[in-house]
Amino acid sequence: MSEVITESAVEPQRLVRGRLVLLAGGTSAAGRACARALVAAGGRVVIVGSDAGRLRDAADSAPGTAIEECDLTEPAAVSALRDRVHSAHGNVDGVVHLVGGWRGGGGLAGQSDEDFAxxxxxxxxxxxxxxxxxxxxxASDAGRLAIVSSTAVARPLAGGANYAAVKAASEAWTRAVAQGYAKSARDAGRDLSAAGVIFRVRSLDGLEEALASAVVALWDDDAADVNDVVIEIGASA
Incomplete structure (x- = not known):
């Protein structure tokens, strides 16, 4: 399932109020926009990043947020992060995965192992x-896992093969998580409460606020309406 959200199509609501949302890799411009929008809507936010200076800057740009320094590529470090978040803030209602970046160009021959790694x-x-x-x-009555992917998944180019492959893998993982949510709810005979969502953009430049509004709006819909859904940000309807 897929839907399109343009830059002005989503009005932030307040149904995220009181929810604890973790922004993984949230020190970017998009992460800061999401943090500000979530706090403005009454959400509680933990920004996670690996650079202490960028984390402090992100917190300054989004007053009311908490910050956690963590190398998210290390399983033990992420387990310790979970324990710290639980101790300081309680259980998480949402995870928005913003870890990313672009490397590419040079056609297929330019897809280096270093860039792929x-x-x-x-x-x-x-x-x-x-x-x-x-x-x-x-466990949340409105759990949300969201990732930011790329339109390159639907139309990969040779010069961005590494990038598109990683984004495609991330989408597959998120869809598998979404299937797990649905199966667990079905097997337990209860309504679906958690959802895995994929946001796709061509580029986030200039669309940070649109993404932020879409993140806030994840809690405005029932989980069944957004689970395993691809939402395109900034595309022409």
């Missing part, structure tokens, strides 16, 4: 974070 860190971080906080999201 760097890009793969995003997928590794997603696997670690989604597994560590899986129990939280399943």
């Amino acid at each position: 760097a890009l793969l860190r995003s997928f590794t971080a997603l696997r670690n974070v989604s597994r560590s906080f899986d129990d939280d999201l399943r």
Whole structure:
């Protein structure tokens, strides 16, 4: 299932109020926009990143947020992060995965192992974070896991093969998580409460606020309406 959200199509609501949302890799411009929008809507936010200076800057740009320094590619570090978040804030209701970055160009011959290894860190971080906080999201009455992917998955180019492959893997992982949510709810004979969602963008430049609004709106819909859904940000309807 897929839907399109343009830059002005989503009005932030307040149904995220009181929810604890973890922004993994949230020190980017998009992460800061998401943090500000979530706090403005009444959410509680923990920004996670690996650079202490960027974390402090992110917190300054989004007053009311908490910050945690963590290497999300290290399973033990993510487990320790989960314990710290639980101790300080309680269980998590949402994880928004913003770890990413672009490396590419040069056609297929330019797809170096070094670039692939760097890009793969995003997928590794997603696997670690989604597994560590899986129990939280399943236990929440409105758990949400969301990733930011790329339109390159639908139309990969030779010069971006590494990038598209990693994004495709991240989408497959998120869809598998979504299937797990649905199966657990079905097997237990209860309504679905958790959802795995994929946001796709061509580029986040200039669309940070649109993404932030879409993140806030994840809690405005029933889980069944957004689970295993691809939402395109900034595409023409």
